Amino acid sequence: MAKKVLIVYAHQSSGSFNAAAKNAAVEVLTAQGCTVEVSDLYAMGFKASATAEDIKGEVMNAENFCYMKETKLAWEQGKLSDDITKEQSKLTEADLVIFQFPMYWFGVPAILKGWIDRVLTNGFAFSQEKRYSQGIFKDKMAMLSFTTGSLESMFSPTGINGDMNVTLWPLQNGILHYCGFQVLAPQIFWAPASAAAEDRKSMLESWRTRLQGLLEEKPLSFIPLDCFDEKAFQLKPDVHKKHASKEFGLTVGIHLNKPLPPHSQMKAGC
Amino acid sequence: MAKKVLIVYAHQSSGSFNAAAKNAAVEVLTAQGCTVEVSDLYAMGFKASATAEDIKGEVMNAENFCYMKETKLAWEQGKLSDDITKEQSKLTEADLVIFQFPMYWFGVPAILKGWIDRVLTNGFAFSQEKRYSQGIFKDKMAMLSFTTGSLESMFSPTGINGDMNVTLWPLQNGILHYCGFQVLAPQIFWAPASAAAEDRKSMLESWRTRLQGLLEEKPLSFIPLDCFDEKAFQLKPDVHKKHASKEFGLTVGIHLNKPLPPHSQMKAGC
Numbered sequence: 001m002a003k004k005v006l007i008v009y010a011h012q013s014s015g016s017f018n019a020a021a022k023n024a025a026v027e028v029l030t031a032q033g034c035t036v037e038v039s040d041l042y043a044m045g046f047k048a049s050a051t052a053e054d055i056k057g058e059v060m061n062a063e064n065f066c067y068m069k070e071t072k073l074a075w076e077q078g079k080l081s082d083d084i085t086k087e088q089s090k091l092t093e094a095d096l097v098i099f100q101f102p103m104y105w106f107g108v109p110a111i112l113k114g115w116i117d118r119v120l121t122n123g124f125a126f127s128q129e130k131r132y133s134q135g136i137f138k139d140k141m142a143m144l145s146f147t148t149g150s151l152e153s154m155f156s157p158t159g160i161n162g163d164m165n166v167t168l169w170p171l172q173n174g175i176l177h178y179c180g181f182q183v184l185a186p187q188i189f190w191a192p193a194s195a196a197a198e199d200r201k202s203m204l205e206s207w208r209t210r211l212q213g214l215l216e217e218k219p220l221s222f223i224p225l226d227c228f229d230e231k232a233f234q235l236k237p238d239v240h241k242k243h244a245s246k247e248f249g250l251t252v253g254i255h256l257n258k259p260l261p262p263h264s265q266m267k268a269g270c
Numbered sequence: 271m272a273k274k275v276l277i278v279y280a281h282q283s284s285g286s287f288n289a290a291a292k293n294a295a296v297e298v299l300t301a302q303g304c305t306v307e308v309s310d311l312y313a314m315g316f317k318a319s320a321t322a323e324d325i326k327g328e329v330m331n332a333e334n335f336c337y338m339k340e341t342k343l344a345w346e347q348g349k350l351s352d353d354i355t356k357e358q359s360k361l362t363e364a365d366l367v368i369f370q371f372p373m374y375w376f377g378v379p380a381i382l383k384g385w386i387d388r389v390l391t392n393g394f395a396f397s398q399e400k401r402y403s404q405g406i407f408k409d410k411m412a413m414l415s416f417t418t419g420s421l422e423s424m425f426s427p428t429g430i431n432g433d434m435n436v437t438l439w440p441l442q443n444g445i446l447h448y449c450g451f452q453v454l455a456p457q458i459f460w461a462p463a464s465a466a467a468e469d470r471k472s473m474l475e476s477w478r479t480r481l482q483g484l485l486e487e488k489p490l491s492f493i494p495l496d497c498f499d500e501k502a503f504q505l506k507p508d509v510h511k512k513h514a515s516k517e518f519g520l521t522v523g524i525h526l527n528k529p530l531p532p533h534s535q536m537k538a539g540c
Binding site: 013046050052063067068114118132162221252253257260262 | 319
């Protein structure tokens with residue numbers, strides 16, 4: 001069956017490299033028979049800040065407003081604002097979500113963080129029971145596709161910005177995998193603004209090539225939820241034992257005080 | 271001389287634990303003779319998204335708008351929007367900046383990311399030459415003070431969310447240290463929403479105690495800029511050699527494929 005793709009796109013300009021990367025994804029995936037929807041956050045004037053206006057009508061506790069609790073209840077009661085509900089519908093439909101953005105300050109631009117903070121409502125996107133490998137979106141895929149200002153060498157374990165695998169962990173584990181998504185390897189466009197026109201062109205070409213087989217890719221590896229106990233959410237003793245003699249930790253975050261597994265946030269099967 | 275403190279505060283409600291933590295900082299630091307200024311982002315309706323409206327008058331290249339280039343030029347020409355200029359003046363005055371927020375999705379809330387994206391303009395907050403240990407704000411201190419939803423055990427190297435040191439790296443190295451700030455150890459309030467009233471009270475008490483000596487604290491350790499070559503920004507061979515026989519890597523990001531130094535983003539001297 002034809003797959004549905006949602007591209008959450010955060011660049012101000014249609015003349016940008018990010019726009020070209022987004023357009024390439026729309027073209028190649030559409031040509032494959034996918035239905036592709038784009039949420040163009042700047043063009044939509046997407047609201048970034050998490051406020052009481054995200055809830056229609058009265059809030060539960062105005063004195064001590066807790067955004068997560070209030071929006072959980074509003075979601076249950078169908079009282080979330082229309083812009084949030086619309087994005088949630090697109091997400092419910094999607095088989096694959098691609099986040100296309102320029103990296104700002106080792107993370108996503110505020111407007112995209114706003115989409116994450118506001119759309120991934122407690123109850124809709126996760127719950128105490130349904131997260132990580134048991135997450136609500138475990139039958140969906142998601143991936144980051146982004147440009148950097150820095151060169152690739154600067155984001156190595158011996159480079160000044162440090163290992164890109166570390167920088168990706170909070171985003172890929174803490175947001176995408178937390179909601180259950182199968183996380184595809186990131187598409188990183190290293191410093192296109194400082195590259196020659198020819199190199200920018202070849203970056204886009206290799207993205208187009210990757211897009212051909214994207215939906216069949218194996219996702220990155222994370223640790224299944226049942227490897228952790230249900231009280232303190234610590235790795236169970238038998239998993240610990242099984243890995244005691246191994247050279248590397250399990251993931252970037254769950255590293256067991258061992259060296260990080262190389263490329264675990266960059267390539268499938270690492 | 272009396273020190274100046276800027277608190278960049280991101281919570282919607284004056285009844286929240288974050289408000290109490292912010293108020294404690296204002297009280298204790300003011301009592302010490304500090305001048306304390308608070309940027310209450312939600313109350314200010316602070317704009318989060320980085321757009322062309324941040325520049326007064328015509329932009330340089332509307333067809334292919336690049337936010338970083340455009341705002342660098344606008345800063346040089348005094349054409350940044352008034353809300354940005356005002357925050358930059360506060361920052362210029364400050365000896366210490368405290369970011370007080372609830373952690374959202376392993377990072378800062380979008381409204382605070384917006385402050386970071388928009389206020390830390392290229393030229394004002396960093397340049398190609400002036401960053402990291404040579405950064406523009408190297409005579410200032412900064413720190414994160416935040417609440418989590420998760421328990422502390424979940425954010426350990428064997429816990430389900432992974433090591434908190436990893437999650438803090440992009441924020442503390444990639445934003446604060448990048449601009450040169452001396453980064454004080456973070457103040458982490460673990461899951462106050464699930465804690466008993468008494469425990470919340472004692473968390474605030476220990477924060478008040480820490481605030482007494484905050485301005486005299488030793489900052490976290492990062493690698494000096496001159497340890498990296500000036501072309502690929504790789505660790506120089508002699509630094510490599512010096513650390514070859516050491517058990518741990520240098521920092522969370524610059525880990526040299528060794529185990530991460532324990533607590534390096536959490537405690538000074540690690």
